[in-house]
Amino acid sequence: MIRDAQTFQHLTDAVHKFVRERLVPNEARLAEEDRVPPEILGEMRAMGLFGLSIPEEFGGLGLTMEEEVLIALEIGHTSPAFRSIFGTNNGIGSQGIVIDGTPAQKVQWLPRLASGELIASFALTEANAGSDAASIATTAKRDGVHYRLNGTKRFITNAPEASVFTLMARTGGPGAGGISAFIVPKDAPGLSFGEIDRKMGQHGAHTCDVILEDCLVPAENIIGGVEGQGFKTAMKVLDRGRLHIAAVCTGLADRLIEQALRYALDRQQFGKPIAEFQLIQAMLADSRTEAYAARAMVLDAARRKDAGEMVNTEAACCKLFASEMVGRVADRAVQIHGGAGYIADYGVERFYRDVRLFRIYEGTSQIQQLIIARNMIRDAS
Numbered sequence: 001m002i003r004d005a006q007t008f009q010h011l012t013d014a015v016h017k018f019v020r021e022r023l024v025p026n027e028a029r030l031a032e033e034d035r036v037p038p039e040i041l042g043e044m045r046a047m048g049l050f051g052l053s054i055p056e057e058f059g060g061l062g063l064t065m066e067e068e069v070l071i072a073l074e075i076g077h078t079s080p081a082f083r084s085i086f087g088t089n090n091g092i093g094s095q096g097i098v099i100d101g102t103p104a105q106k107v108q109w110l111p112r113l114a115s116g117e118l119i120a121s122f123a124l125t126e127a128n129a130g131s132d133a134a135s136i137a138t139t140a141k142r143d144g145v146h147y148r149l150n151g152t153k154r155f156i157t158n159a160p161e162a163s164v165f166t167l168m169a170r171t172g173g174p175g176a177g178g179i180s181a182f183i184v185p186k187d188a189p190g191l192s193f194g195e196i197d198r199k200m201g202q203h204g205a206h207t208c209d210v211i212l213e214d215c216l217v218p219a220e221n222i223i224g225g226v227e228g229q230g231f232k233t234a235m236k237v238l239d240r241g242r243l244h245i246a247a248v249c250t251g252l253a254d255r256l257i258e259q260a261l262r263y264a265l266d267r268q269q270f271g272k273p274i275a276e277f278q279l280i281q282a283m284l285a286d287s288r289t290e291a292y293a294a295r296a297m298v299l300d301a302a303r304r305k306d307a308g309e310m311v312n313t314e315a316a317c318c319k320l321f322a323s324e325m326v327g328r329v330a331d332r333a334v335q336i337h338g339g340a341g342y343i344a345d346y347g348v349e350r351f352y353r354d355v356r357l358f359r360i361y362e363g364t365s366q367i368q369q370l371i372i373a374r375n376m377i378r379d380a381s
């Protein structure tokens with residue numbers, strides 16, 4: 001099927017409406033109950049949100065990177081924990097299979113990920129391998145028709161809900177070249193979970209440890225069918241993921257600006273709306289400018305990716321700028337709300353806590369800086 005502009009516009013309009021009519025009114029409930037309401041999960045599945053980036057031949061919508069970014073800008077308008085539950089199916093949880101999987105792996109896993117029947121998760125991080133991803137200690141040793149995995153993965157998004165993991169483990173020597181990526185079903189013998197982590201924000205999205213004790217995974221589940229390619233798979237997946245996160249940050253910044261502006265227009269002090277005071281206007285204008293810049297960056301990087309360019313630097317620039325930007329925007333939104341910004345009822349403080357994670361996961365701001373500068377130096381020499 002060739003998707004035309006009209007079909008995509010229809011999807012964008014539907015997501016826009018869904019976010020405002022179904023997700024925004026349930027934001028407080030999501031945080032309080034610490035879970036995505038089950039009926040909303042069903043609606044997300046029906047809309048195809050779990051398969052946005054999975055190719056059409058495997059039942060997904062097969063969006064281009066630019067289209068995916070446009071949808072992420074819409075989704076960004078609400079609590080990030082709503083996106084989290086289907087974000088891994090479109091991003092880090094499925095893309096290893098989409099990009100590097102064998103034809104048989106694609107047929108076996110992608111249709112059920114696209115429909116949302118299965119929830120995907122990405123397991124790279126460990127207690128002693130966060131930013132330094134190439135130093136993971138989890139091992140995978142060939143044992144007949146299986147690999148035997150041992151180790152513990154930490155802070156794994158959606159792990160408690162996940163049915164299947166893209167999981168990096170060491171099959172060879174030290175460093176990036178010794179790492180392989182595996183498709184690990186949650187019911188693989190020897191796999192168990194730690195307690196759900198108690199987090200600062202993004203309540204409703206869950207992380208926990210994934211523990212592998214002589215965990216047996218069929219040998220055919222090694223992504224791409226070859227050992228030693230797992231680190232590269234993870235890095236490619238993260239390039240896409242970082243663009244996605246940057247778009248979500250930008251959508252959320254727009255939401256917070258809208259909310260802060262509305263408050264500034266309503267709130268009267270010294271006999272007039274505070275929006276008429278230039279110091280408030282400066283905060284609104286700075287937020288608007290920075291969100292506009294982030295939008296332009298992420299759309300440009302997405303178009304480059306669609307054109308076949310390697311966007312390692314651009315993805316890092318987008319993730320760095322947009323995640324830091326939404327932190328400043330959320331801070332100003334709290335400030336414009338004054339005392340009300342610190343009170344839970346207004347919801348701004350919840351976003352202030354939620355956005356803090358964007359500067360950390362899928363590579364900290366410092367790792368993005370490192371990637372950008374390293375690539376600059378490489379290109380100059």
Ligand code: COS
Pocket residue numbers: 122124125130131132133134176177231232235236238239312361362363364367370371
């Ligand atoms: N696409 C394709 N290949 C890539 C790549 C990319 N984006 N980035 C690196 N590679 C390749 C390199 O080309 C290299 O291949 P060769 O050995 O054939 O030359 C190999 O992968 C190793 O790369 P590199 O030498 O850059 O590895 P480093 O250990 O130096 O990587 C960084 C350092 C910081 C880039 C990496 O550890 C990283 O991204 N860390 C952050 C991890 C992260 O985001 N964690 C969040 C977990 S998910 S919530």
